[in-house]
Amino acid sequence: MRNRLLTTTLCLLSAVTVSCTPAIxxxxxxxxxxxxxxxxxxxxxxxxxxxxxxxxHLNGLIxxxxxxxxxxxxxxxxxxxxxxxxxxxxxxLLPSLDGTAELSRRTVKNAGADRDSSSSHTxxxxxxxxxxxxxxxxxxxxxxxxxxxxxREDLQAAAITLSAEVATAWYQLLEQRQQIxxxxxxxxxNEQYLALVTSQFSNGQxxxxxxxxQRQILEASRGELITARTSEKxxxxxxxxxxxxxxxxxxxxAAAGPVELPPLPDTxxxxxxxxxxxxxxxxxxxxxxxDQRVAAAIADxxxxxxxxxxxxxxxxxxxxxxxxxxxxxxxxxxxxxxDGGRRAAEVDRASGAAAEALHSYGQTMLxxxxxxxxxxxxxxxxxxxxxxxxxxxxxxxxxxxxxxxxYIYGDMDFxxxxxxxxxxxxxxxSRIRAGRQLIDFRISLYRALAGGWDLERSEE
Numbered sequence: 001m002r003n004r005l006l007t008t009t010l011c012l013l014s015a016v017t018v019s020c021t022p023a024i025x026x027x028x029x030x031x032x033x034x035x036x037x038x039x040x041x042x043x044x045x046x047x048x049x050x051x052x053x054x055x056x057h058l059n060g061l062i063x064x065x066x067x068x069x070x071x072x073x074x075x076x077x078x079x080x081x082x083x084x085x086x087x088x089x090x091x092x093l094l095p096s097l098d099g100t101a102e103l104s105r106r107t108v109k110n111a112g113a114d115r116d117s118s119s120s121h122t123x124x125x126x127x128x129x130x131x132x133x134x135x136x137x138x139x140x141x142x143x144x145x146x147x148x149x150x151x152r153e154d155l156q157a158a159a160i161t162l163s164a165e166v167a168t169a170w171y172q173l174l175e176q177r178q179q180i181x182x183x184x185x186x187x188x189x190n191e192q193y194l195a196l197v198t199s200q201f202s203n204g205q206x207x208x209x210x211x212x213x214q215r216q217i218l219e220a221s222r223g224e225l226i227t228a229r230t231s232e233k234x235x236x237x238x239x240x241x242x243x244x245x246x247x248x249x250x251x252x253x254a255a256a257g258p259v260e261l262p263p264l265p266d267t268x269x270x271x272x273x274x275x276x277x278x279x280x281x282x283x284x285x286x287x288x289x290x291d292q293r294v295a296a297a298i299a300d301x302x303x304x305x306x307x308x309x310x311x312x313x314x315x316x317x318x319x320x321x322x323x324x325x326x327x328x329x330x331x332x333x334x335x336x337x338x339d340g341g342r343r344a345a346e347v348d349r350a351s352g353a354a355a356e357a358l359h360s361y362g363q364t365m366l367x368x369x370x371x372x373x374x375x376x377x378x379x380x381x382x383x384x385x386x387x388x389x390x391x392x393x394x395x396x397x398x399x400x401x402x403x404x405x406x407y408i409y410g411d412m413d414f415x416x417x418x419x420x421x422x423x424x425x426x427x428x429x430s431r432i433r434a435g436r437q438l439i440d441f442r443i444s445l446y447r448a449l450a451g452g453w454d455l456e457r458s459e460e
Contacts, residue, residue, distance in 0.1 A: 022142040022149075025291055030362030033270045034369070039376045041264025047453035049446040050167055052262050057253040058170055061243065065166045066159060067458035068244030075158040076457055082144075082151035089144035092137045095129035124312040131307065136299035139292045146289035153282035156452035160278065164447040166242050168440060171259065173235040173252060175436035176228050179429060183225040186425050190218040193421065197414060210414035217418065221425075258435060261442055267376070267449060270369060276451030277368050283361040290354035297350040301343045303335035368448065375445035382438045389431045396424040 046052060050062055066072065102122040132138055194214045200206035240250035267273075274280055308330045336343060403420040406412040 022145040022288070022292075024288060027287065027291075027358070029274075029365065030358055031365050033274060033365065036269060037267045037372055037376065039264075039380065040267040043263045043265045045265040045446065045449055047451065048163075049450050050163055052265065052446070053167075053259065054262070055259065057255050058167055060253070061170055061239065062163045062166050064243045065162055066455070069162050069242060070244050072155075072158055072162055073244075073458075075155045079148075079151045079155050082148040086141070086144040086148045089141040092130070093132065093141060095127050097125065097127045099126075100124045122312065124310065127309045129307045131305040133305065134299035134302045136296050136302075136304075139296035139299060143289045143292035143296065146285045146292065150282045150285035150289065153278040153285065153452075155455065156278035157282065159455055160447060160450045160452060162242065163450075164443055166239065167443050169235055169238045169242060170252070171436055171439045171443075173232060173239065174255065174257070174259070175432060176232040176235060178258070178432045179228045180225065180232065182428055182432060183221060183228060186428070187218065187221045187225065190214070190221050190421075194218055196408075205410065206414060210418075213414070213418055217422065224429075259439055261439065264376075264379070265445070265449060267372060270372075273368055273372065273449065274365060278452050280361075280364050280368055283357070283364040287354070287357045287361050290350070290357040294347065294350040294354050297343070297347045301336060301347070303333055306332040306334070308332060371448035372445065375441055375448055378441040379438065379445065382434065382441055386431070386434050386438060389427065389434055393424075393427050393431060396420075396427050400424050 043052070050058055100123070102120075102124075104120050104122075130137065194211070197206050197210050197214050201208065201211050236250065236252050237247035239252055240247040243250065310328050400420055403412060403417050407414065407417040
């Protein structure tokens with residue numbers, strides 16, 4: 001049975017998020033959630049998903065990024081702002097109390113030399129309180145509290161995104177290091193072939209075009225090496241910025257070599273994904289906040305009652321100041337009679353915003369499901385592609401050996417030999433690139449399944 005109503009699980013989820021969670025209103029999710037994913041694994045995925053890769057260098061880089069990345073610090077700052085707004089909205093439910101103090105002195109000069117002087121001292125207190133009969137103030141406070149919860153989930157989503165970006169950049173950098181090592185080997189081989197064809201040209205066994213073609217291949221390999229070294233530097237710069245460091249002051253760890261991926265993780269059920277993904281939770285809280293703003297807009301169309309209490313003391317002498325008091329209590333009723341449709345239009349606007357938030361929530365759910373399914377399919381097909389590349393490389397190696405022998409003994413022209421060389425070297429580079437792409441797809445799967453973890457705010 002497909003799960004259309006997700007409110008029960010999400011309410012439980014929200015209840016454990018914070019102890020003072022605002023009231024959750026139930027609503028139907030705008031999309032149908034399938035019972036299961038089309039594929040899954042057996043390995044349990046930890047909250048800190050990158051630990052599954054068992055890469056100490058990556059662990060250190062992500063730890064540095066979580067403490068130093070400026071975009072993540074901005075997410076913390078937005079959380080602070082949302083908390084302040086929530087506290088400010090809650091203050092409207094309490095009375096306000098203002099106090100004033102006044103001291104005045106009056107001097108009158110008579111026609112003669114005498115002067116008459118008098119002074120007065122006044123203290124006043126004023127308290128006001130709005131009776132929230134229709135729940136307008138409460139709805140505004142709850143909307144701000146839901147915004148705070150959404151901001152917390154936004155922080156978690158930012159941390160997951162950052163960790164995935166660091167991992168992707170790191171393994172792209174490792175790929176370039178592998179490409180550099182391979183290209184250096186290929187350059188050495190191409191230099192040997194150039195020496196061979198040059199020698200045969202000197203003996204009249206090869207044409208000048210053969211020598212030129214091999215020189216061109218050698219220069220192309222050197223050009224590829226320059227490009228790979230450039231990419232390595234640029235990726236190091238990218239890593240530095242992700243870690244909150246200046247590119248010129250950062251040197252990535254000196255590691256190289258292929259990475260062995262662990263078994264496929266257990267994807268769980270789609271409904272579980274709906275509960276734990278921060279972006280889905282954020283969208284859910286945004287729906288709740290928008291719903292509360294609709295309630296506030298509706299309540300604003302009804303009359304409001306405010307209470308005002310004042311107390312004032314005054315005397316010409318400070319000593320007798322508190323002997324004479326004047327106190328008053330008043331109630332104020334304000335009802336909208338005609339506003340040109342402004343309040344009604346605000347209700348329509350808030351309702352439209354709530355509908356948009358609900359559809360955005362559904363779109364976020366669909367995107368999450370697609371990301372998991374895409375990553376599963378991509379990894380499966382990439383493994384098939386890698387197996388094909390391995391078979392091609394095995395055949396290419398055999399072809400290279402036989403072609404080389406036939407060329408040396410004059411049984412094959414240089415063009416066919418050159419084609420075999422180019423094909424084999426291209427396959428070698430493609431194999432390294434495809435291996436890194438497999439890691440990218442696994443990172444995408446981890447990112448799609450990640451649910452966040454306890455974040456610690458770094459010191460400034």
